[in-house]
Amino acid sequence: LYVMRRFGKHFGLYLGGGMQAASFNVIDEGNMAGTTLSHPPFKGTISSPYGEAGMVLTGRHLSLRLTVRQIMSGHPSDITSTFADGVKYRLIVKDGKTLGYKALGDPLAGDERYFNVGLGGMAAGISLAYSF
Secondary structure, eight states: OEEEEEOSSSEEEEEEEEEEEEEEEEOOTTOTTOOSSOOOOEEEEEEEEEEEEEEEEEOSSEEEEEEEEEEOOOOOOOOEEEOTTSOEEEEEEETTTEEEEEETTOOOOTTEEEOOOOOOEEEEEEEEEEOO
């Protein structure tokens, strides 16, 4: 949802926000998780809300948009991989620094937590559009 305020024919400011979705792969080519079985990458998805503000400069057919976007850190889905044995495993972190994995549904030990992907942060952008 966006709201724009025009100041004359060629200049405007806008404010808005929405949701964005992303999917990602965590590839463990160095076998940091210590897997004994071959497996494809661990996969996950994330949905994050964002807020955006910017200004628009327009000409007859061209418009230039300058944007600042704050992406809030969303909660990722389970980051999983199905190994060669047919069991689905979830990526975890042991002792706060070592990758590992657990079968989906197995409880975590006291020094383990689920691997988390944080895609939040600030972004800036410039776009040029031609309208005909």
